[in-house]
Amino acid sequence: MKNRDVPQRLLELADERRVSLAALSRMIGKNASYLQQFVRKGSPRKLEEVDRGMLARFFGVDEVELGREKENSFENTSFDRGGDWFDVPRLTIGASAGVGVRPEDEQVFGTIRFSLHWLRGMGLQVDMLSAIAVTGDSMEPTLRDGDEILVDRTPRPLRDGIHVVRLEDNLLVKRIDAGRPGLVVLLSDNPAYRSIECRPDEVQVIGRVVWKGGRI
Numbered sequence: 001m002k003n004r005d006v007p008q009r010l011l012e013l014a015d016e017r018r019v020s021l022a023a024l025s026r027m028i029g030k031n032a033s034y035l036q037q038f039v040r041k042g043s044p045r046k047l048e049e050v051d052r053g054m055l056a057r058f059f060g061v062d063e064v065e066l067g068r069e070k071e072n073s074f075e076n077t078s079f080d081r082g083g084d085w086f087d088v089p090r091l092t093i094g095a096s097a098g099v100g101v102r103p104e105d106e107q108v109f110g111t112i113r114f115s116l117h118w119l120r121g122m123g124l125q126v127d128m129l130s131a132i133a134v135t136g137d138s139m140e141p142t143l144r145d146g147d148e149i150l151v152d153r154t155p156r157p158l159r160d161g162i163h164v165v166r167l168e169d170n171l172l173v174k175r176i177d178a179g180r181p182g183l184v185v186l187l188s189d190n191p192a193y194r195s196i197e198c199r200p201d202e203v204q205v206i207g208r209v210v211w212k213g214g215r216i
Contacts, residue, residue, distance in 0.1 A: 006046070006047065006065075006066055006067040007038060007039040007040075007042070009065050009066065010035065010038075010039060010055070010066065011039060013055075013059045013061065013065075016059075017058075017059065021035040021036045021039065022035075022036065024055065024058070027054065027058065028050075028051045028054045028055065030051070046067050047066055047067050049068075049120065050120075050123040052066045052067060052068060053120065053121040053122070053123055054123055056121075057121065063121070084115065084116055084117065085113050085114065085115060085116060086113070086114055086115075086116050086119060086126045086129075087111035087112070087113050088111060088112050088113075088114055088126075088129045088130060088131050088150060089108040089110075089111055089130055089131065090108065090109055090110040090111060090112055090130075090131045090132070090148070091108060091109070091130050091131070091132050092108075092109050111131075112131050112148065112150075112213075114150075122210060124152055124154075124210065125152075125154055128152055128153045128154045128207075129150060129151065129152060129153070130150075130151050130153065130207075131148050131149065131150050131151070132148070132149060132151060132164070133146060133147070133148055133149075134146065134147045134148075134149055134173055134212075137190055138174075138188040138189070138190045138192075138193040139162070139173060139174070139175075139188060139189045139190060140189065140190045141189065141190075142162070142189045142212075143162075143173060143189075143209075143212055144214055146214060146215070147212050147213065147214035148212065148213045148214060149164075149173065149209045149211065149212050149213075150209070150210050150211035150212070151164050151206065151207040151208070151209060151210070152207050152208045152209075152210045153206060153207035154207070154208075156208070158176070158178045158184070158200070158205060159176070159178055160175075160176055160177060160178055160179065161175065161176060161208055161209075162174070162175050162176075162208070162209040163175075163176050163205050163206070163207065163208050163209060164205075164206040164207050164209065165186065165203050165204060165205050165206060166203070166204040166206060167186070167196070167198065167202065167203050167204075168202075171206070172186065173209065174186035174187060174188060174196070175187040175188070175189060176205075177195075182199065182200075183197050183198070183199065183200075184197075184198050184199070184200050184202075184203050185197050185198075186198070186203070
């Protein structure tokens, strides 16, 4: 699709989903007028790769409809070339879904190979990724003991979601509730475990969990 057609297509998709451009702008981490300016004034001239990927996933369409060059689209990409994959390092440390584990010096003991197209479509920066194992059962059924998780260590404002955190030298994987003023609440998906309340300066967010893999 030609770049001049993308704003119109974006308007059509937003109308079909009954969502405003302001809401879409906030979804991709921009100010509320960002996509309105793109549609009405042509600024920016084209959507950034990360923004385009997030919008395409939201609408369930190919990125080509939002301005990606057709020759670089998923359908026309050969994944046989080594450059189409990225080996994310697997670290010896684990994140406890339980009472907590004390991390030793982290060492790489292997890799997990991911499609670069998929990682970029998720808006992930490859050099900020690592994979570690989950230990314990406090995040069941979402995460089980032995699951591998992909952790995005890109610094971001604190927000809700599943994260790997360090609390009193213990490495934990927990669901964060950041909606309580002056508190960070660490939640377990397993109802047998109680929530942990702490001050923001007591907990260090290592990264956000963006993928999991494990045995069936």
